[in-house]
Amino acid sequence: MVNYTPHQSRYFAEQIQLKRPQSSFESIASTISGVKVDLNPHQVDAAMFAVKSPLSNGAILADEVGLGKTIEAGLVLSQYWAERKRKIILIVPASLRMQWRQELEDKFYIDSILMESKEFNRLRKNGSINPFEVSNKVVICSYDFASRKAAELKAVNWDLVIMDEAHRLRNVYKKSNVTGNRLKNALSGRKKLLLTATPLQNNLMELYGLVSIIDDHVFGDAKTFREMYVAVNNTEIRNRNLRKRLHSFCQRTLRSQVTEYVRYTNRIPILQEYTPSADEEKLYNFISDYLQTDKLYALPEGQRTLITMVLRKLLASSSFAISGTLNSLIERLNNLLLGVESELDIEDYDTIDELTESFEEEHTTAELIRDREGIMQELAQLEEYARLAQSITENSKGENLLTALHKGFDETEKLGGKRKAVIFTESRRTQDYLYNLLSNNGYAGQIVFLNGSNSDADSKRILNEWKDRHKDDGRVSGSRTADIKAAVVEEFRDRASILIGTEAAAEGINLQFCSLLVNYDLPWNPQRIEQRIGRCHRYGQKNDVVVINFLNRKNAADVRVYQLLDQKFRLFSGVFGSSDEVLGSIESGVDFEKRIAGIYQKCKTSDEITQEFDELQEEMAEAINEKMTQARQTILENFDEDVAAKLKDCQTSTVASMDKYTRWLYYFFLMHGAKRVEPLDQLRFRVDNDGKFKIYNLDWKSAETSGEIFLRKDDKLYSAWLDEANKTELSPVTIEFDYSGNKNRHIAFFDSHIGLKGMLSMDKVSYEGIGEEEHLIFTVKCDDGTLLDEELINSMMELRGTVVGNCQAESDSFIRFRQELIAYQQQQVEENNKKYYLEECDKLDAYSEDLKEGLKRELKDLKKAITEKNKEFRASTNLPLSEMLEIKDELEKMKKKRRTMERDINKREDEIDEMNERLQDEIREKLKGNSKITHIMTIGFKIK
Template sequence: MPGYTDIQARYFAEQLLLKRPAASLDGLVSTISGVKVDLNPHQVNAALFALKSPLSNGALLADEVGLGKTIEAGLVLAQYWCERKRHILLIVPASLRMQWRDELASKFYIDSLILETANYNQLKKKGVNNPFSSQTQVIICSYNFASNKELDLKRIDWDLVICDEAHRLRNVYKKSNVIGNKLKSALSGKKKLLLTATPLQNNLLELYGLTSIIDDHVFGDTKTFREMYVAPGNSEIRNLQLKKRLQPICQRTLRKQVTEYIRYTNRIAICQEYQPTPQEEKLYNDITEYLKTPHLYALPVSQRSLITLVLRKLLASSSYAIAGTLDSLVNRLENLLAGKPDDLEINDLDTVDEYSEAIEEDEEENGSFTMEDYIAIEEELKKLKEFRDLALSIKTNSKGENLLTALKKGFTKSAELGGARKAVIFTESRRTQDYLFNLLSNNGYEGKIVFLNGMNNDAVSKSIYADWKQRHKGDDSISGSRQADMKAAIVEEFKNNAEILIGTEAAAEGINLQFCNLLVNYDLPWNPQRIEQRIGRCHRYGQKNDVVVLNFLNNKNAADTRVYELLNEKFKLFSGVFGSSDEVLGSIESGVDFEKRISDILQKCKTTDEINAEFNQLQNELSDQIESKMISARKSILENFDEEVSRNLKTCEENTVSSIDTRSQWLYYFLQSQSGAGVTDMDGRRFSVNGQIFNLDWRQAEANDEAFLRVEDPVIKSQLEKVINTNPVTGNLVFDYSNGSSHKIGFFTNHPGLTGTINISKLTYFGLEPEEHLIVTAIADNGEELDSDLVNKLFQLPATQMIDNSLSFDNLSSQILENAQHKKKEIEEHYREYFLKECEKLDQYSEDLKEGLQADLKALDKEIREKKKAFKANISASLDEMLKEQEDINKLEKKKKRMRRELYDKEDEIDVANDALQNEIKEKLKGESELRDVLNVSFKIE
């Protein structure tokens, strides 16, 4: 009975292991078919964009939030990994390190190492000269750590560097961005992939900064960029020019462009209003009045604004939160009176360090006190003790009691939407976190709550962490970073067992909670960027249900009401399909500055009318920012709204699915051909290979706890390599078409009994990167030529193999060479396109530099004309003054002549440098090729 022969096995193995060009869809599909990802066309499109040219120095992927830039970068990284380019560095915010490690391991089967101070020093002690030098793991580290190790980074010949949340680097053109400048210097010349949803916020120079990180030859110098693009006469023409310059390096997809194939769920807002008790209201009013006192001894002058902001946040959180901080203030004043060290630490908020960096303060005042000062300190101490005692006496918080009602309401709504009984509750205070834990534990949720904060030193968290480490012992889940691993352990416990996660701001970054669709803002931050970040933990790609966002509002507080109004109506954070757009959030330079502005309003306003007037002004300013020209510039420079985007994505989707299906078929038929070599077909999708069960569908594989059938799996790869490492195969195949094909193919139906010869040769082209192509030459005995698609369909038919050493294929030799030559020309044409694009970029860069030189000369010429005009107009000048002015003009004239002479020399130098770069590229493009036989087949179709 016909089956799948050794000749067909060789054909399928060659197709599966072929080194296809990385910059092609076929090349990327080799990677895509072996990852556990629900791919979308825009992600494949973005990955292809990043891989498009081997001469490129990298790309900026700037998709809107929630479109899966991590997946896009993961595909690029996986492609490099498959090509054995394994010096790969991932620089990410510290909070995202574990998320990246998990994504690489679970979706891409790539191991990684989180490098931080502790394990870096351990590796050094073990004799590892440069801990960044691993080629068996992707290196993941934070921005701070990477910049502190710039010398180590510089010593590695990185194949790829990926920077997530890369907007941190956009001000690299400023000397003040120390981290950015260190990384730019350390990673100069290395291929880089930058990921950010907001590449342009408030200044076009930010685009210059980001592109210069990738490639210094995209634009000229900073000065020239500023003159050409920042303040042009016609902004519309400027935007078009900038768009054209950025197109080869920057790719951006909008959420509205992908709604055809991505289902986005809604946000549904619930506002839980409450009224504080009389005691709580008194505490709030007393401390608010205290904070408005012109001089306070409890608050160091160098921290006055910072601590005022923090106290207001804690005051709005809970009486428990403020009580502990009031105790710290009492201790400071008691130490001042006793002449002891008076350091003040506010450690109840995860965000204190961020506020401290962002809020500029006055210098500390002189520490010596008069008798009047000591009397005033005694009075202030008495007040603070009264505030503290009042806070401690409050045993019931109105907001906390309302949480119990709100949770029931939220869980009911969540269940209606099909969600699991899961809720994440955000508070800004660790003490409030403790209070909520006790409150909920005493009201039906005991044993169902987990914590997540910046420390997680509580007994419950430690126990969860210990169990998690034991459970994952030996399965590569443990990164070695306690902070990252603790997060992973808490999230896993929340997903599998707990009902409630109480998180501080530490839980707002670096975790995915798509399995939860109820989010409670117990304390509502004033920073809209932080709120979007919180909601984005649940309302993100992969969320299957609408997300309920439950916000608490003190309806007796005018300021709280106005803040909520701003966040809800102006920033549109809580309702709708997308939440706040990148455009709106991107209009705020710094969320901390926005919070500071609100704090300042509360500090200076005494009445409700004053508060409303200030908030009206703030709202008007926001309207101007959100509707500013910079937003218009962002859209026209970075976004494509034309129909071509939709067409491209549709084509990309169709071609990707088709290519993956073809690849899956090759793998399926290859395993069918190995039935006598330890392979058993179980049900057409599942195979037993040497006793191990593999599944072609990764979702079924996960559900059944089976191995995903991937070419890269060592068991499968060894089978393929065993077949491919044989000599060229020659033989006679009789294909069973009448019985063996479930899909009829018109050509074979119309040519019954067709016979002929097939040669398959492998062309290896050694150019910028080695690439392989199968050259298929097939001619029927009736003279008709069969294309590669028909031959592929032919090889997928069951066949009987016969060895016949007398077979001759001389009739194909000239056609084989012609086909190979055609493929070589195709490759060289691609190389020519790469070269021309690089030359165009370098020519534009050179022109920018020349423009800068010309601009300097024009500026000097203008200065001379103005001086001459002033000289003629100054009729009252003395002779000495006239001689001095004439001397200055003569000096400028000489300088102008010198500049004009030097201009041509400098322009020549620019041209020489440009030619040198282009010649260097030309040398890289020179390639050689090798052609060798793989299969020679005489065939007959029955």
Template sequence: MTTPYQSQYFAYELTRQHSSRSIGRLSQSLINATVDLNPHQVEAALFAFRAPLERGAILADEVGLGKTIEAGLIISQLWAERKRNILIIVPPPLRKQWNQELWEKFYIPSIILESKNFNEMVRSGHRNPFLQQDQIVITSYQYARNKADMLQKVNWDLIVFDEAHRMRNVYKKSNKIGRTLRAATAGYPKILLTATPLQNSLMELYGLISFIDPHIFGDETTFRRQFARGAKEMSDVDFLDLKRRIQPVCHRTLRRQVTEYVNYTQRIPITQEFMPTNNEWELYEKVSAYLQREQLFALPTSQRALMTLVVRKLLASSSFAISDTLHSLIKRLDQLLIELERGKLETAAGCFDVYEDVDEFNETMEEWEEEEQPIHNGLSLSEMKQLILQEKKELEQYYELAKSIRENSKAEALLTALEKGFEKLKMIGANEKAVIFTESRRTQAYLREFLERNGYTRKIVLFNGQNEDEQAKQIYAEWLEKHQHDDKITGSKTADMRAALVEYFKEQASIMIATESASEGINLQFCSLVVNYDLPWNPQRIEQRIGRCHRYGQTHDVVVINFLNHKNEADKKVYEILSEKFRLFEGVFGSSDEVLGALESGVDFEKRIQQIYQTCRTAEEIEQAFKNLQAELDEQIQLKMKETRMHLLENFDDEVREKLRDHYHQTSLHLNRMERYLWSLSKYEGAKEAIFDDETLSFTKDDETYQMISQAKKQERSNVHHYRFSHPLAQKWIEQAKSRQLIPKEITFRYSDYEGKVTILERLIGKEGWLSLDLLHVQSLENEQHLIFSAIDLDGEQLDQEICEKMFELPAVEGEEIELSESIGNTLRRMSEAQQATILNDIMERTSVYLDAELEKLEKWSQDLKNKLEKDIDEMTVEIEHLKREAKLTRNLAEKLEMNKQIKELEKKRNDMRRSLYDQQDEIDEQKDRLFEEIEKKLEQRTATEHLFTIKWRIV
């Protein structure tokens, strides 16, 4: 029992733009999300929209609070408002994760832009691949830097930087990526996501804030002079000034403040040692010594260090991984010998497939910079030939040794580790499921075959960068058939294959053996056992792996098993650092990230480890090298700014908790209301096309079943499409309702048929009157739309907005067409105009407060710059006085004359500075006034009113 008048009201309520002061600012985003949102995430998203003129914000919530979801809410809202030029810049390993989460949680399509598809698009005539139609662009920091000129040509609605602490040293001239990206993204709204915006120096905070708004502080020098001495040396006045300046753009919530809403689980570490056999250890020692040589022909000189790293990973992985690698190196030497016969030697000769066995290689290479070394080092062709033949013979011996090893002691230890792990899972009541990570696809194949021989037949699924084995193809085909009538299928074979394998693991398999591909972009929170069969040296990659299971939404503690070679001193030291310094394997959810934030890039750490393996030959050398590295890490990780960060960025717990409780209540009410409106509108507009079921909040159309997201989250069903605000059907019906021309009619609202009690309406039962609805558009500080009800009863008593909104939620029926008298029309119009005046006055007051804040900000910014000029003169005066004293004390005539010459030059320079001081200060004031005029223009209030309909109402 819904009328077209109610349907139209619901349509406008669903699509109108709210002020960022209310939960309604995220209306469309909230009813689109398939994830249960927590109040701190809603608050963070609203904070970003409240940021001055939507320049952007730094969202610095502690790890484990779902900053990706916060950014997703912001992106989803902009998407619904048709602001779709959105760029996400992330470290390479996070690209797939963002791609997947945007689709799974918000139904937003995205494209990962990298060299291969970028070049393909350019070749096919796309002038700028960064400009995408209805797709969000995801790219890495390095690629964004490389294509900064193309990136700059797009008029971005939003740019998101994930792991933004990588940019915090942008104030340093050596930070080329940061400086390039700051220049390329200047003027566009930005969201910076980082749990550690401040690690070692307040200058890092200055660096990040300069991305958002370059006018919050003067310049680097003035900031350093005023604030960068540290909290203890700073005056209370300066500290409060700094806190006030950053408050409008920096938001931080702590885990302890949200314990009412988020359940945190622990990590339980288990170390599984193994003893290599004599043959395995001999192979390891020989290949390791081979890799340490200064000159090798089998490794391409352009990537010598990276290539050595890859070979070392495969050597530690399994004899099967290294045997095929050795065979590839032998083939490369054969290729070099052929080239020598032709009388030339190319440095990149002999393309070979070593890298193909390692899934994350491309991401590592993207961050890896290396200088190419000459291949010949002055050797003649005959000398080279002799050395290559000798190297080949040696590699052939290692290859034969590797092939002779039939079983690996580490694999035997895996059986014990799995028993321990599964026993622990039983104790904590978790699913008996384990994900085993290895660096190598050859090791992966060996482990499947080994485990199937040892009691795990038909319990294993593989996951890698190719997913081309027969089992994967069969799983994919069955998955496509199973989901042909729901929203799971995206149309991207890669994404759908990944989803099919994860679902198979969840529903049927006990073990997933995965390469690094599974550490990116998949959700395995139904699994609580992570086995690092091969342990990467990059701590950020380890966190990625564990984070597939130990993540937001995990309900059980997560067991983490790591393997340790009992004979390998260097391996033990690496594990010690990863465990003790980075605290990766134990503690509450995500505790390691506070420390990981100390690293700008895990690849740099990998390089340091690689250097130790390459240069140290004795146990003593290894011990000393790791001691030095640990000392450096202590310096980086000691978090000396922790106290400053706490006082500067964090608010009182009680104050935050109270706000979050209010958000929790408001979000629930708003979401329920919006869902009711969408459901009622859909039932009315789709009545001739679909059959609706109120009990399950689902409907059937053209033999397809659709269900409201809120209901679908409670009971997951196959062959059901998730119905939401952004669904094409919803959009069609909303537009249908909005475009309808409605003439004045009699509408009877049936309170007697309403399932519930609305006290404020009970006194109106049996009464009738008149009502009109107008839509007010306001463009000022924010674009806002207000739906204004004007209503009276026949006694002339006015009905307020809340009563009208409640009335429109009652069951209702249409009556006869009516004539609207001039006097009633004028009364309703005057009421509407009065309400509009109140709304506009409220917006003007908010705008005035904002203008005062902007003026104060620009005043401080200009004063910073002026103070710098005066400080420079004062410092030069001090230098002159110092030189004068020195000149008086010296007895050497030549020195005295030279000093007096310097004094005269400095005095001349100081006089020039004094003369130009006022001109420069006037110039700063002019610049400040220009900036303020620009802001005033943006805030000029523009309004328009649209009359929607008028009715005669009755409540029975």
């Protein structure tokens, strides 16, 4: 049987390992080859945009919601990881930390560490000077934690900083924005990737703020930016200028531009109306009136607003939820009678810790008088409410859940979805009630739980079984929080029909396999609702998602809240859910929640409720600023006619590069003893070892379906065989390639060139400078003058080959040709570096002009002020002499300042030019690099 040669193996090893320019399709293909991601062209385009210039300080990826910015960032991160640039940190909202960790692990096979106080202190205790300094793990932390640890953050020389939901920092230009300024200073000079669907919401200064986080040398100072771009009349010219300044580091893709590649599913709402029983309504009114009482002893001082809001939410959840909390209030009042100040237990509300952080302590003007009689009256009141709550054994909303689930399952199955539902509640006691209710009504044994603790027996069993299943595949992280989520989600996916989750279930899990979602309790925070629905209605969902909500028609405030969420925020229907403009208009969902809670607390009549909600809707209409929406479209969105053609080209190039890279991997393994597996048109192979064998698959989807091994770059076999290929000495030989004996392939060129002979030389040009890149140079000369391009060389190297003798020496003309090709490639690297350099020069020149413009405007403002002061002096003839002299003195001081500014302005402009030159010198220094040429092999070849 004809074998492959070491030269062919080395050819494929070089192709696989080559450090291609970061922004090339081939480099992306190398990155993609080891990840489990279904890529769309806009995501590849965004990732390439983010890494296109080695001199850039970063980029803003501002795709509309639902286009997979996480995947785009994951590709960039994977690119850095593959290049061994592994000091990487992800700064994200606290609620998204686990989701990011899971995405990195599941899709990109990259390990990470959640850096929070407990982990930070543990590492410190174990001797780590700076716990952020970790090896071979991406650090993930929240914005608040990163801000608190700014000093430690600054001490690490990060290769890449990724900030998700980066619009949280858009007010960094304000000194009052403590978190933003701490992070900006701590991460100055580090390469950053900012992810946000709303980089510009209410004010152009927000755009200035985000850009300054990436690079302080884009625009002048905040005052100059405001004068040049905000306080202008000609917005068309302004927008055009801003677009030009931003085009090199801000990219935004619209959902409407990618419909050819991305299949979007709909949200289909079902509203289940219900009427509470007389006792339920009585309980609601009792507690609502109680919470509106001026003085309450059961609620701890400084926390009344927070606890009132939580109690109202528990009251709306179920009688069981409020019943347990009433007992806690009663216990606190009993303790007060004994002279003991006790904590109030409201752990039933799953996100109480997160909510507490968003509420400031309320300051009371005077100490609350301990009125024993008042406490006893309140105690008697609460005991009456508690007895009423305990007497309620059935909830109208719960009974209606059975009807709603039946409707939801029918609709989901009609739409092609699986018979699975996730039910969200804000209360753990309600979770227990729903478990019993559903178990007693036909769903016993089909239900799983997810909450902040999962300490029940079923959850423990599920976790232990999951650990046993995955003990050898690296899925077990050691973190109980992460592992229990993974275990419960897998149980729900593979065996259960219903997942009942508290808010903890809305964080960091993907439920694309489920397309029925029930909001048993409806949060007042629209961002929280979007997060819930986004667990199912997300990138990768194959079916329309049915969303069930409940509405108590007898409660006027509930009706208005639902209308607001449904009609204004458009959360429950349509293809995309809430728009960026609407959801982004809320700076903080918790603040919006507080506003709703305030209406419930303040209003006692339907008219009052109507008036308050009308005012809130008016405020929202103002917040959704049409001018800013138009500015965002003009400045950030890509309206080029050829955007579709660009994405088409991107897809074609990526697929071609992927196919090529996958074939290189396939043939490299065949050349090291792997065996083909039927059917031969699939890229699978078998590796035998000590009588055992493994089947590897280069297609992750096919591997998952078949249970075969998806080949990853960290596979020991992969690195061992590459090592072997790299160490093999290659002497000049002649190789006979067997095309005629290959019955499975037909290549038109070789069909007509049987007997073709020639010489092939392979060199590698390595460049080390601001970045690292390598290029393979092929010098080919056929005896009959036929030309071979790289694609044909590749096809030839895939044929089985046999060494049939030595290779003749290279002629002088062949050597000259080799040197010319190498020189040309070096020139191309030089040209690319020149392009990067000129881009940076343009940016710095524009920055310098902004600074100079600021100086001129400062002088112009002073001259204007002098004119006004002159008018004031001329009009002061009726004033006492002392006041006239005072005005004159001010005028002379202003004139003196003007003369000084006029005299110094040239000097200050020179200083700006010197600073510009200094910055450009730094760039030139970075660009200094070394080229190294390595000769890989020279072979003679014959096609048989």
